[in-house]
Amino acid sequence: MPIKSEAQQEVMALHRIRERLIKNKTALTNQAHGLLSDFGIIFSQGERCFSVMAHIVAASSHVSENIKSLVAMLHEEFLGLKAKLKVIEAKLKQNLTQFPQAEILLSVPGVGYIIASALIACIDKGQAFKSAKDFAVWLGITPRQYASGSHSYMGKISKRGHRYLRKQLIHGARAVLNRYKNENDALKVWGESVAHRRGFNKAVVAIAHKLARIVWHLLQKDVMYQPQHIKA
Template sequence: MKLKTITIDLAKTVFQVCGVNEHIKPQFNKKLKRTELLDFMRQQPPTLVVMEACYSSHYWGREIAKLGHDTKLIPAQHVTPFVRGNKNDHNDAFAIAEASQRSHIRFVPVKSEQQQEINCLHRIRERLIRNKTALSNQIRGLLSEFGVIFPCGHVALCAGLAQVIDSEQRSNQLRTMMRALKAEYEDTRSRIKAIEQQLHHFVNNSESGKILLSIPGIGFINASAFLAAIDKGQAFNNPKEFAVWLGLTPKQHASGNISKMGGITKRGDRYLRKQLVHGARSVVSRAAQRTDPLSLWATKLRVTKPFNKVAVAVAHRLARLIWILLTRQEHYRVTSSQVSA
């Protein structure tokens, strides 16, 4: 029995494994327990193994690759159109096999453990930032019930809390509550700073990270996020594909000879797109004081376009620069050829 592809429908404890030949005819399609999967794959000759890019897929991709197989991950949304009949593990595993044979499918590179660790740090940091914002809003809301109002910002919040805690005119219960909230707020900020130090260390010890830091609007937060997500951009054939993957290209509505371009598609990773747009905002806000081609282009757009639209346009240009420089392993240089790439 000669297999061309083995596909695995991943789960927590029970996996569906399907093997197909060169004619995409199933040779087997069976369930395996978690403890049986690696033993089964160890007995198979080296072949192409395809899984959906979903829960635990990168871990299994690394483990199966160690056994000599060529492991690839396919985006889950590309598998759905190939599911025949009812939605079940048996049909899902075969649908992965059919989808993997399409020439236009772009596979997701298997992430290393370090890349996943950096992704974890970003997710934890995002949650802590939400907690910090919620805690700050709660403190302001609670104190407003006692007539204490102070301006926005971290400095004003800490100063306002200190005044309440140190005031003898406030009750002991209120002062105790504010003291506990202040400790929680400061602990959250210290945890965020600790994570940012780890991200800073990761970027500074990576040549690709230094390349990203040379690009306008890219700091260590953005640099670490993009390195963890795309490494050197090897999954994309050109900068346009990368910008499309980020969801920064216009949405097209076409029929016959009529073609209309709408807003950006917002496909792909929302976190990466958000971070890149925030970086582009900093570029646009300082563009008027600079004379490099990217800033001049942004300043020219600001004459006829609102700030947010210009920021998204600059983010699209930055995405292209990121892919070009990572692929070439070159630092950003202020040249008109790079900006117009």
């Protein structure tokens, strides 16, 4: 486990608070969903749908005042959690400026300020790892390898490593597939080919593994990410 500086520990503390706020917000919306469904009021999952439904319930003449009061209380708590999340995320973004490697990390597809700060908080510049493979193994994002006779094949990832950072890189991998606009970048092309052959979820894990290796190499070389373009 890499030894963390005080600055890294402060960033990690912000991430832990953010994670708890997200869990609380999810639990709250789930509770509201269950409460209203008991009274025949159905709305889609998601915070935006909850906010819309809270306003609809408040204006409805078919909902009792007791239920209106409960929903209003839950929605007020929900808005408070969102406000706290906004403060924490602003602090994470601001704190990135003290780390010179942040610019390198932000140049990587799928890596925004949340993932960049998580990487810095957990591994600094990756100097504790001898290789990109060691980093990927520590993350628990390397597929297990099995052998049978003269044949070997890759199984599921081990999931034995750093759960939080692994989850963040999984988010980044999804962003590469869903939102990265450089369609000619070899990373995007490769990820889409894996998704076509093996399915979206396996492609996400494969890209996350590749992102981990890319991040480590860039940090060691102290260089920005440069897309490798595939000619049409």
